[in-house]
Amino acid sequence: MPSLELDPRVLGQRISEARKSRGKTQEEVAEFLGYSRPTYIAIEKGERTAKPDEIIKLASFFGRKVNELVRPGEPVTDLQPHLRAVADKMKTGDQFQAHLDTAIDQLQALAEDYLELEKLMGSPHRPSYPAEVVLNLKLDPTEQAEVVANQERNRLGLGDQPVIDLRSTLEWDVGLRIFYTRDLPSSIAGMYAYSAELGACILINRNHPPERRRVSMLHEYGHFLLSTDRYKPGIDYLTMPGRKPANERFAEAFALSFLMPATSVRQKFQDIVATTGDFQVADLCRMKHFYFVSLEAMTLRVEQLGLIPKGTWDSLKESKFAPRKAEAMLGLPSHPVADEIVPERYKYLAVHAYERGILGDSDLAHYLRCDIATARETVARTLTSREVEASGEEQSLRMNFDTSLLGETR
Amino acid sequence: MTRKRRASAAQPAVIDACCLIDLLASGQAESILGATGHAWHLPGSVQAEVQYVRQHDPDNPGSYRNVPVDLTPFVGSGVLTPCQPDDAQEQARYVHYATLFRSDGEAMCLALAECRRWTVATDDRRAILVARQTGLTVVSCPEMVKAWADATRPDATSLVQVLNDIQTLSQFRPNPKMSDFKWWGNQLGSS
Numbered sequence: 001m002p003s004l005e006l007d008p009r010v011l012g013q014r015i016s017e018a019r020k021s022r023g024k025t026q027e028e029v030a031e032f033l034g035y036s037r038p039t040y041i042a043i044e045k046g047e048r049t050a051k052p053d054e055i056i057k058l059a060s061f062f063g064r065k066v067n068e069l070v071r072p073g074e075p076v077t078d079l080q081p082h083l084r085a086v087a088d089k090m091k092t093g094d095q096f097q098a099h100l101d102t103a104i105d106q107l108q109a110l111a112e113d114y115l116e117l118e119k120l121m122g123s124p125h126r127p128s129y130p131a132e133v134v135l136n137l138k139l140d141p142t143e144q145a146e147v148v149a150n151q152e153r154n155r156l157g158l159g160d161q162p163v164i165d166l167r168s169t170l171e172w173d174v175g176l177r178i179f180y181t182r183d184l185p186s187s188i189a190g191m192y193a194y195s196a197e198l199g200a201c202i203l204i205n206r207n208h209p210p211e212r213r214r215v216s217m218l219h220e221y222g223h224f225l226l227s228t229d230r231y232k233p234g235i236d237y238l239t240m241p242g243r244k245p246a247n248e249r250f251a252e253a254f255a256l257s258f259l260m261p262a263t264s265v266r267q268k269f270q271d272i273v274a275t276t277g278d279f280q281v282a283d284l285c286r287m288k289h290f291y292f293v294s295l296e297a298m299t300l301r302v303e304q305l306g307l308i309p310k311g312t313w314d315s316l317k318e319s320k321f322a323p324r325k326a327e328a329m330l331g332l333p334s335h336p337v338a339d340e341i342v343p344e345r346y347k348y349l350a351v352h353a354y355e356r357g358i359l360g361d362s363d364l365a366h367y368l369r370c371d372i373a374t375a376r377e378t379v380a381r382t383l384t385s386r387e388v389e390a391s392g393e394e395q396s397l398r399m400n401f402d403t404s405l406l407g408e409t410r
Numbered sequence: 411m412t413r414k415r416r417a418s419a420a421q422p423a424v425i426d427a428c429c430l431i432d433l434l435a436s437g438q439a440e441s442i443l444g445a446t447g448h449a450w451h452l453p454g455s456v457q458a459e460v461q462y463v464r465q466h467d468p469d470n471p472g473s474y475r476n477v478p479v480d481l482t483p484f485v486g487s488g489v490l491t492p493c494q495p496d497d498a499q500e501q502a503r504y505v506h507y508a509t510l511f512r513s514d515g516e517a518m519c520l521a522l523a524e525c526r527r528w529t530v531a532t533d534d535r536r537a538i539l540v541a542r543q544t545g546l547t548v549v550s551c552p553e554m555v556k557a558w559a560d561a562t563r564p565d566a567t568s569l570v571q572v573l574n575d576i577q578t579l580s581q582f583r584p585n586p587k588m589s590d591f592k593w594w595g596n597q598l599g600s601s
Binding site: 052065373377 | 435464508512535
């Protein structure tokens with residue numbers, strides 16, 4: 001029988017991490033296996049390699065797949081434990097804590113899978129991170145955020161127009177790794193962590209509307225920009241009660257300034273008033289749609305810029321104004337929404353690896369976090385382009401990702 | 411009694427999740443499995459992975475819905491026999507394959523096929539490759555559907571319906587390297 005080629009240290013690390021995720025003590029696991037605690041500790045430390053039957057039993061005990069314990073490659077060690085430490089400090093109920101732990105485990109698994117796909121495809125991550133921002137505590141953080149948001153927009157060549165495909169911009173142009181989950185508690189907007197190997201990773205609550213998710217992504221990006229927060233993991237509530245610290249006010253203001261640049265909002269507002277002689281709720285709805293933000297965010301921004309009276313949002317809220325209904329009445333089309341769990345680049349890497357035969361159908365379904373039929377559908381969609389022929393007829397063009405487009409001599 | 415007779419006479423085989431969902435999409439899975447002449451085995455991890463299958467939505471023609479899979483009738487009728495790695499060698503091979511595949515179902519399927527010298531039914535392109543390199547006998551969906559068509563002689567419309575359902579509901583397209591790839595294309599081309 002060929003012997004297993006498992007690195008006992010890596011296996012021990014993965015077993016240890018799975019145990020902690022499951023909230024089990026070393027004693028409990030040792031008892032389950034029928035061993036003494038030191039014998040079990042030797043497995044976690046890599047001093048003794050777990051036997052196949054032990055690995056299978058442990059996977060079942062921890063509610064993990066066997067592959068999760070024995071997958072090759074070093075585990076990423078600076079993501080999950082740090083975020084879990086933040087979660088532990090949040091002093092919440094058991095159920096809330098369980099959801100947070102699940103989401104943290106998901107982020108860890110997704111981040112490791114991303115790294116593995118990059119290694120499989122020989123396509124390393126090349127981020128274009130901006131310099132860290134040092135917050136001047138003598139100045140208003142919201143004003144500093146406005147300046148930094150404009151600088152970031154200029155750096156990314158965005159001008160002052162709305163960024164509709166924000167997730168793609170942050171992923172492709174900045175290099176943030178942005179994942180979505182449905183498992184975060186509803187009061188949590190997202191979480192952020194930095195890993196030496198992976199860079200900046202963000203997990204966003206997919207249960208929130210797209211407009212809110214855009215704010216959450218930029219809020220986490222705001223933390224990433226700050227010198228005090230870049231290497232510090234954090235979990236963010238939708239709203240924070242009481243007076244917010246300077247870094248939170250910066251992140252919040254950065255998100256709104258980035259989404260709704262002051263120059264652009266002022267210009268748009270003035271154009272409307274110059275044309276119609278008024279600025280009505282319908283105009284606010286059109287602007288909200290134009291910038292792809294929530295009505296609350298749009299109203300507060302226009303208020304903050306002094307263009308409409310303070311308290312307008314409170315009045316709208318009291319009147320139980322329904323923005324979605326209003327949008328439908330105004331005939332405003334829906335924006336395209338990227339709400340897949342995995343980032344676009346990650347998806348391309350997985351599909352490409354499948355096309356090369358490096359991944360099988362079930363592997364692909366695992367990486368894309370979907371069933372096999374959906375994974376196959378994703379391949380077909382990713383590799384097919386709809387093109388219009390000279391006759392006007394639409395044709396499907398199946399692409400081969402591995403075809404080189406460079407000439408022989410350059 | 412039937413179950414025992416079938417198990418002793420037919421060549422044993424093990425099925426993976428990819429192949430099983432493709433057959434389930436056909437709406438004729440039990441009949442197809444029965445027509446192949448194998449005694450089919452269902453690894454525990456495969457059963458755990460086959461949770462849902464797409465079906466046509468009768469309320470919205472042209473769209474699909476996910477419905478939970480219940481394999482109990484297949485097991486009850488003896489078409490599928492549950493199996494697990496039993497001894498140290500099978501467990502070792504299972505863990506070995508689990509280092510290669512992200513799916514435990516694929517790993518358990520290949521481990522059992524290798525240790526028990528069973529035929530393996532898979533539509534997973536990498537599992538096919540690994541199984542062939544190991545010297546295992548591999549069958550895939552087109553071959554199994556053809557065996558069913560040869561044995562039951564469905565009319566052309568019913569056969570095309572089965573192939574189309576597999577293609578649309580489980581999004582399976584036969585690979586040119588698969589046996590009976592041409593047969594599959596011909597059936598659809600001649601409809």
